[in-house]
Amino acid sequence: DAGITQSPRHKVTETGTPVTLRCHQTENHRYMYWYRQDPGHGLRLIHYSYGVKDTDKGEVSDGYSVSRSKTEDFLLTLESATSSQTSVYFCAIKSPVALRGRGGTEAFFGQGTRLTVV
Amino acid sequence: DQQVKQNSPSLSVQEGRISILNCDYTNSMFDYFLWYKKYPAEGPTFLISISSIKDKNEDGRFTVFLNKSAKHLSLHIVPSQPGDSAVYFCAASDTGAGSYQLTFGKGTKLSVIP
Numbered sequence: 001d002a003g004i005t006q007s008p009r010h011k012v013t014e015t016g017t018p019v020t021l022r023c024h025q026t027e028n029h030r031y032m033y034w035y036r037q038d039p040g041h042g043l044r045l046i047h048y049s050y051g052v053k054d055t056d057k058g059e060v061s062d063g064y065s066v067s068r069s070k071t072e073d074f075l076l077t078l079e080s081a082t083s084s085q086t087s088v089y090f091c092a093i094k095s096p097v098a099l100r101g102r103g104g105t106e107a108f109f110g111q112g113t114r115l116t117v118v
Numbered sequence: 119d120q121q122v123k124q125n126s127p128s129l130s131v132q133e134g135r136i137s138i139l140n141c142d143y144t145n146s147m148f149d150y151f152l153w154y155k156k157y158p159a160e161g162p163t164f165l166i167s168i169s170s171i172k173d174k175n176e177d178g179r180f181t182v183f184l185n186k187s188a189k190h191l192s193l194h195i196v197p198s199q200p201g202d203s204a205v206y207f208c209a210a211s212d213t214g215a216g217s218y219q220l221t222f223g224k225g226t227k228l229s230v231i232p
Contacts (some may be wrong), residue, residue, distance in 0.1 A: 004161075031218055033219065035222075036184075040224060041224060042124075042207060042222045042223055042224035042225050043207060043209075043222040044222070045219055045220075045221075048217060048219055050216075050217065056217065058219065064182075081132075087146050090161055090162070092220075094218055104200070105222055106152055106167055107164075107165045107218075108164065109154075109161035109162045109163070110161050111160060111161050112159075112160070
């Protein structure tokens with residue numbers, strides 16, 4: 001299994017407070033992603049990173065920022081949490097190099113962080 | 119504008135029978151397709167993939183079929199087992215885009231009845 005750790009696993013926070021979620025990998029993969037999963041929406045990309053200090057927006061990036069100062073860590077920050085950001089957040093990692101002859105574009109996911117904004 | 123569509127939110131199948139999960143896509147730039155399986159309170163796990171240069175890929179009980187002209191793919195599970203009960207996500211990627219990001223469908227919840 002890919003070495004991906006998300007922290008915290010659960011968090012309850014109040015509206016208007018900043019929140020930071022952490023994704024840590026031990027695989028030295030170049031690409032890292034943050035997704036959110038909501039009922040009726042599947043998994044939607046928030047932000048991604050293609051290297052240290054190289055990040056870009058995804059489909060649902062409003063209200064979120066990210067930082068990647070080290071290869072192994074990718075942080076997702078909710079600047080001022082809102083109830084609409086209550087969700088399960090997943091981090092994923094990917095190597096651009098073909099793995100096990102499969103073509104190389106499968107991403108490996110962490111266990112998720114359940115965030116509740118009250 | 120949903121680029122990857124899984125039109126069946128749920129599917130129930132008897133143990134031992136075939137499960138067929140369907141997925142449609144609209145973006146003609148997608149050239150790599152994947153299926154992920156997700157159990158409650160866990161992250162999605164990679165199941166099987168297929169490149170656009172193929173029309174079929176098989177891995178044990180799992181087979182993915184790709185019909186590029188119809189922009190349609192399907193996942194066949196034979197025989198279905200109770201442990202296969204999970205949410206299945208179809209995902210697609212434009213490998214030429216450089217970001218390798220995956221675009222997911224909304225998922226299909228498969229229930230395999232013993």
